[in-house]
Amino acid sequence: MIKCLVVDDEPLSRQVLKGFIADHPDLELAGECKDALEALSFLEKTRVDLLFLDINMPKLSGVNFYKSLQNKPEVIFTTAYAEFAVEGFELNAIDYLMKPIAFERFFQAVQRVKDKLGQPSANQPIQQYIMLKADKKVYRTPYEDILFCEALGDYVKVHLKDKVLIVTTTMKKLLAELPDHFFLRTHKSYIINKTKVEYIEGNQIKIGNQLVAIGQSYREEVMKALG
Structure with missing residues (x-):
């Protein structure tokens, strides 16, 4: 399972992503945060594999927050503003989802995460x-x-x-x-x-x-x- 954290200041956007994560068999929701500062506190206590990270947030943008992390999880940026895409990909983001997000597009982005993380197949032994x-x-x-x-x-x-x-x-x-x-x-x-x-x-x-x-x-x- 890929452990995910949703970071977005919009409650509706968080709700949509949480629903998509619940519907995907390979994803597990670790938590949700309404801003970057709350996410920073969360990540100090809990390790996650993937961030769904909104770029345009108050106090600290998603891009600057991600730059500040020492141990960076994989990231999929989400935003309603296409002009932020270039900066997001310069940080080696897996993908960039434009709001409103369609499940088909979400599914494609998650598949890229799975490919990068190299998830073991069902017949491949997992280290114990x-x-x-x-x-x-x-x-x-x-x-x-x-x-x-x-x-x-x-x-x-x-x-x-x-x-x-x-x-x-x-x-x-x-x-x-x-x-x-x-x-x-x-x-x-x-x-x-x-x-x-x-x-x-x-x-x-x-x-x-x-x-x-x-x-x-x-x-x-x-x-x-x-x-």
């Missing part, structure tokens, strides 16, 4: 493990063995079923390598394996014999992701 560097070794670690990850300065403590690895990486880099359908950031210091959650109580999650914190700014996203 991550390579973790710890103790001067590189461990082949199945996702299902990871309970949760804990920040430790310039390192990360990866809590497994039977041991703990002190991994040479940062939380941000590790989160970018872990698949969203398994893992979720619950706090600036914690990433959990969603399949290992036993229960939620207050601002804590029980995993194995440990209680993992839920940060206040992450709580809404955590509760949504865990249903």
Whole structure:
């Protein structure tokens, strides 16, 4: 699934795109934002594969917002103004959709995203493990063995079923390598394996014999992701 974020200051435009995303079998809606500043806050907590990004927005344009991102998702620009197309494509945008957007045109743009991302076909195996560097070794670690990850300065403590690895990486880099359908950031210091959650109580999650914190700014996203 391609995880999408819709960023547009017009409620009707957001509604149209959300409907198109819901109708497409390869897309998943991660969220919606009414302006670039809200989107920036969202992307600090949640990784997405694709932005549907309006260009003409108040305070900060979609183009300038996209230029400011360090880790850029793929982007499809949307706007009612054709004169912005050149600037959008100079940023290596996948496509440029003119409002009002037709589903057929939307579908074509998404197909270009799929081609670029190289989505695996149904008979192509999907990787179920991550390579973790710890103790001067590189461990082949199945996702299902990871309970949760804990920040430790310039390192990360990866809590497994039977041991703990002190991994040479940062939380941000590790989160970018872990698949969203398994893992979720619950706090600036914690990433959990969603399949290992036993229960939620207050601002804590029980995993194995440990209680993992839920940060206040992450709580809404955590509760949504865990249903």
